[in-house]
Amino acid sequence: MHKMSNGNQNQIMKLSKSSQIMILVFAALLLLFSVLFFFRSKPQYCSKVDIALGTTVKVVISSQKDPGLILEAVLREFHRIDQKFSVTNEKSMIWRINHSPDPVQVDEETAFVIERSLALARATEGAFDPALGNLISLWGFDRISDTQFQPAIPSNAQIQEALEKSGYEHIRLEKDVVILDKGVKLDLGGVVKGYAIDRGISIAKEMDPDATGYINAGRDIGIIGPKFGGDYWSIAVQDPRGESGEYIDLVYLKKGTIVTSGDYERFFIVDGVRYHHIINPKTGYPVRDTISTTVISPDAMDADALSTAAFVLGSEFSAMLLPVLGGQGLFVDSKQAIITSEGWSFFKEKQ
Ligand code: AMP
Ligand code: MG
Numbered sequence: 001m002h003k004m005s006n007g008n009q010n011q012i013m014k015l016s017k018s019s020q021i022m023i024l025v026f027a028a029l030l031l032l033f034s035v036l037f038f039f040r041s042k043p044q045y046c047s048k049v050d051i052a053l054g055t056t057v058k059v060v061i062s063s064q065k066d067p068g069l070i071l072e073a074v075l076r077e078f079h080r081i082d083q084k085f086s087v088t089n090e091k092s093m094i095w096r097i098n099h100s101p102d103p104v105q106v107d108e109e110t111a112f113v114i115e116r117s118l119a120l121a122r123a124t125e126g127a128f129d130p131a132l133g134n135l136i137s138l139w140g141f142d143r144i145s146d147t148q149f150q151p152a153i154p155s156n157a158q159i160q161e162a163l164e165k166s167g168y169e170h171i172r173l174e175k176d177v178v179i180l181d182k183g184v185k186l187d188l189g190g191v192v193k194g195y196a197i198d199r200g201i202s203i204a205k206e207m208d209p210d211a212t213g214y215i216n217a218g219r220d221i222g223i224i225g226p227k228f229g230g231d232y233w234s235i236a237v238q239d240p241r242g243e244s245g246e247y248i249d250l251v252y253l254k255k256g257t258i259v260t261s262g263d264y265e266r267f268f269i270v271d272g273v274r275y276h277h278i279i280n281p282k283t284g285y286p287v288r289d290t291i292s293t294t295v296i297s298p299d300a301m302d303a304d305a306l307s308t309a310a311f312v313l314g315s316e317f318s319a320m321l322l323p324v325l326g327g328q329g330l331f332v333d334s335k336q337a338i339i340t341s342e343g344w345s346f347f348k349e350k351q
Contacts, residue, residue, distance in 0.1 A: 044062060045060050045061065045062045046060070047059060047060040047071070047213075050078070050079075052075070052079050052217075053192060053196060054266075055218030057215065058217075059213070061224065063207075063208040063211040063212075065207065070207050073203050074203055078200065081195065084110070087136075087185070087187050087188075087189070093107075093110050094187075097110075097180065097186060098133060098180070098185040098186055103178060103179040104177065105176055107176070110178075111173060111175075113188065113191070114130070114171070114178060116301060117191055118173065120191070120305040120309070124306070124313070124325075126169075128308050128312070129166070130168055131170055131171050131185070132166050133186050134166050135162045135163065135279050135281075135284050138159065138162045139154060139277075141276075144266045160284070162284060163284045165183040166184065170184040189277075191301050193217050194299070194301040194303055195300070197221075201215065201300075204224045211224055211225055212224055212227065212229055213225060220258075220303075222300045223256060225255075226254040226255070232254050233254070235251050235253060237260065238262070240262050240263070241291070248338060249294075249330055249340075251347035252347060252348070256298050256299075257297055257298070259297075259303035259307045260294040260295075260307060261293050261308050261311045262291065263286070263291045274286075278290075278308060278312065280312050281312065289333055290333055290334065291333065293307045293310040293318065293329060293331050294329060294331075295327045296327060297327035297328075302325075302326065310322065310329055314333070315331035315333050323342060328340075330344055
């Protein structure tokens with residue numbers, strides 16, 4: 001009896017030792033999986049900031065592949081587009097078109113950007129106008145970041161002269177040939193940042209379809225993928241008259257783009273009056289009634305053109321027009337009154 005009970009006790013001891021090992025192994029595995037799960041559910045983000053298209057470009061990426069390579073590829077694309085579509089770089093495609101006495105044959109990409117710009121000009125009845133090159137350079141907003149720049153208000157006669165050589169109805173695109181009426185000049189500053197964001201997103205997605213993150217080019221933002229793969233990015237709409245960091249609204253996006261145009265971006269002040277870079281194509285003068293417009297749209301090129309157009313068209317008209325053109329917007333007028341289009345509130349909640 002006594003022996004037997006001793007044997008049983010040893011067996012129990014043996015069993016409990018192996019169970020102890022099993023429990024330890026199980027606990028270790030559990031710990032390992034939790035650590036793995038933690039890192040899987042909270043991917044690390046890499047970011048890089050650069051200057052392109054006259055603004056600060058920040059790319060934020062998370063990828064299981066090589067995020068560093070993706071960051072570099074996106075920023076390279078921004079520089080390529082900057083050089084190609086610059087109005088002031090003598091080697092650019094736009095310079096060639098603007099300074100050629102004859103029609104110019106262009107590559108597929110240039111034809112696409114001009115064609116889309118013309119479509120957006122027609123859709124906004126010329127409030128967005130890609131052929132304001134003469135007016136923009138007369139005011140100097142194409143070189144305002146030069147240290148040598150001396151602000152000066154053009155005379156009324158100069159503005160009238162530039163107005164005659166402005167307007168998208170002076171551009172024709174016949175297949176891949178761009179024909180400008182004599183003296184007319186393109187300026188794609190109102191869409192090119194958006195186009196670069198769209199291209200940057202495509203490149204990131206081509207390199208890793210599962211990449212997430214965003215591109216922020218001077219507060220024009222395009223989303224590469226939801227935060228941590230599933231969450232919303234919260235995006236603040238800057239207060240156009242506030243200190244840096246102050247905002248007037250907050251929206252949540254998992255995809256798409258949000259673009260802002262503001263009179264605080266490129267401007268000079270003479271005798272207490274602010275002259276800024278968004279020109280009313282009808283008058284040739286900077287727009288007076290708006291101070292900022294923000295547009296949410298599936299792609300950034302459209303959002304960019306529409307934010308510029310909305311600036312010209314004014315809050316009330318834009319609030320009606322934007323949804324028809326596939327966007328939603330928030331507009332701040334010169335009295336700092338805020339108006340939003342009807343579908344804007346959709347983005348104020350995490351759906
Ligand atoms: P954004 O900041 O995107 O609104 O673009 C402003 C830039 O677009 C200016 O710096 C000009 O190069 C150009 N621009 C100014 N006024 C207009 C307009 N009415 N239509 C199209 N482009 C414009
Ligand atoms: Mg724009």
